[in-house]
Amino acid sequence: MHVKVLDERVVERAKARGLDVLVYAPHFTRLPEIESRAAQYSDDELTVVPARELFTGNWQQRRHVLAVGLSDPVPDFLTLEGTMEELKRQDAAALVPHPGFLNVSLTREEIRAHRDRIDAVEVYNPKHWPHHNRRAKALASDFGIEPFTSSYAHVRGTVGEAWVEFDRDIDDGAALVRALRAEAPRRVFHRDGLAHRLRCGVEFCHLGYENSWSKVDRLLLQGTEPTHPNHVAYGGRFDDVKVY
Template identity: 65%
Template structure:
């Protein structure tokens, strides 16, 4: 871990391998929050543990796709003990996060068709711990809107690379004023509204990384992922997968 008094956290990445770890360390990142799409929590946790060491902590998390595909709302939960599937109602997801006392962060609010709205956040404000003000997929107007939303619900902000490709890891981060040495410490920092600052890099390399991340949306929001909905017996995070033992049948939207 870093010898700085504070801790630099890239609050949301989708990729993790040796190259990602090397890049994060080179960028001065102390903690990565790893939340890949459509992977169950035990799988995420094992991979996070594999890539954590004394210099870099990888925290497992779930970005749950709440509601149906066309109306999906992304919610980032950190500190879960039990797996939570995708494609459950937003109310159902939030109830489960409360039950597990997880930290809840809202990524990219009102961004395209995948972010929670201001109304959604206000309705669940007691469960929400932070709102993302910046990531590399944002254009300036997205960032301004996200900051206004955070201010309107009186929640602290965070920044992340939201890296779906390796080259963008560590290009944006949240710096907390405390040491964060394990998953629970990050949960506590979020739940306690610990003082923080949001940062991003600048320059040509940063600009190219931002463009690359935004371009990735063409695949990210395509119907190439339709099998996530149509294969309920096979998809790991489908709410009717046998792994969930029917616990989410009453809030499943498929």
Template identity: 60%
Template sequence: MSDGTAETRVDCHVKVLDEAVVERAIDVGLDAIVYAPHFTRIPEIRREAASYSTDELRVIPAREVFTGSWRNRKHVLAIGLEEPVPDFIPLETAMAEFERQDAAVLAPHPEFLNVSLGESDLRRYRDVIDAVEIFNPKYLPSHDRRARELAESMGFPPFTSSYAHLPQSVGVAHTAFDVLIDAADDLVDALRDGVARRVVHHTGSHRWRTTAAELAHLGYENTWEKIDRLFLSGTEPTHPHHIAYDGRFDDVSVY
């Protein structure tokens, strides 16, 4: 990868993907991005990721699953899934699926608003979760400190990401792994093996401009009107009752 060194710079969680995103990721020196858009099944994510991957930038498919109800949901990021896992199923069901599929399991933005794993969840799934996010540009400094405290006190390897919902946010934070990563399986191995890594992020005005823009976007995204529109019919791609799941999650669906 970059400069012939055994280091791979990965933005471990982005929501957007197009030519501009790829160009920006390359321009800021990333080697890979993890692409996990909302409400999209893993086969489609894999196809889109493959279409944008290049020799300069690997696009690695993943799923951020929304467990629980919309008002009390807990996001979990899974890399290396072979089979689709729907949103809005109990946390324990999602974790069992990730473990069954031998995926790498990440805890993004712990204890952030009502969308994250808390301390008790991290303790309960200590043997399933492979890394905890200790910096996120949506965070305020107190959130960063708390996330780092949780990871360190429980011995979780850290990671960071831009959590970019906007193209200009890509690369504001990345995780530099001390190993070459050329495909999704390599990243899964690095995460599950606890490979040494550095957490790197912007500071100063760029970081705070990103925080302001992403929080403004979050205000739109987290509205009941949006999710009501998305999930009332039960036919959306990641709804538990969608035909793609063959009825496997009908009994545990929260909607």
């Protein structure tokens, strides 16, 4: 909870690592496409839950919010307040990935402001350095918010490096949302050792690709993002809370 990549090899690796559920939330991909791919790769052994890691704010001050249980598409590049209100309207679970990390995460002040709408805070992420994880744990503890972790896999090899165990069976996306919204008891785990640290290093290095050629490609070569609020698919519904 969650991954960015999804194919047969990802599914095989998840099953080999003993996972029951994957939350699939790729960047800049519209919800219907995510839902379709999640259904395609779900079976009796592994449930793939569709989700969106929403980019709120502008490129210079963007904040990520992981939304699980969306019933309607939500675009990127809305105000943080507008995004949180829409998640409340849809009764979706609102999670804070990689808090306080670089310039892409909710700050302590923003977590405080939206405490009543936040269902979990990520306390371990393979892209983090140790001090990032310590700060994330402190944030979750200080605000009394339940923790979660994820492999945050942008590369297949990271799948299964970190996971959450709930005190109940999670059979589908609705059950996961209920567990998150109800603050169900859970335990957070991650692998350790040299192999794990190397995989974490690969994930961290992937940031260089994300913030160099990948960003140039998105901003300059591909035109309007499919998750931009001006996209025809959103029908102007978010014009009052968009930042672009």
